Amino acid sequence: MGGRTVEVIHTPGHSPGHCCFYEPERKYLYSGDLIYKGCLDAFYPSTDPQLFYRSVKRLRDYEIRRIFPGHHDLALPVSLIEEIETAFSLLEKQGKLKQGKGVFEFGAFPNSYLSVQENASLPSVAAGGCPNGTEGTVDEIPTALSYHG
Numbered sequence: 001m002g003g004r005t006v007e008v009i010h011t012p013g014h015s016p017g018h019c020c021f022y023e024p025e026r027k028y029l030y031s032g033d034l035i036y037k038g039c040l041d042a043f044y045p046s047t048d049p050q051l052f053y054r055s056v057k058r059l060r061d062y063e064i065r066r067i068f069p070g071h072h073d074l075a076l077p078v079s080l081i082e083e084i085e086t087a088f089s090l091l092e093k094q095g096k097l098k099q100g101k102g103v104f105e106f107g108a109f110p111n112s113y114l115s116v117q118e119n120a121s122l123p124s125v126a127a128g129g130c131p132n133g134t135e136g137t138v139d140e141i142p143t144a145l146s147y148h149g
Helices: 049-061 079-093
Strands: 007-010 019-023 028-032 039-041 066-069 103-106 113-115 145-148
Touching: 049 079
Parallel strands: 028 066, 039 113
Antiparallel strands: 007 019, 019 028, 103 113, 103 145
């Protein structure tokens, strides 16, 4: 690629064969469907929320200066990776990191959701977010995550 080195990182979860691409010289992460602002869909039949979480955690091994996502806004802070990892961690601790557990909002970004619904209708990601549930919020969860479901 024009003399550039790009490392392929297998990051299953959103889909079994999902990969991110990392440019070590520039410290760029091309994150595809793993890290982006908006709805992180983890409810499709081919999606595995546990693998999705493990793939996000794998990114700790990389020094990342800039993220180029596959969707929505390109102006993402690298701290979004940690926010997403924290959201997954909290869901796992609560036993909710599996399909069928709802739509979860996380972080400082409006319309940032982790969706782990089972048999859900497909959200309109073009509109920038997942559909919200209308019942309650779990207030004891830190600001990194709110539960709607």
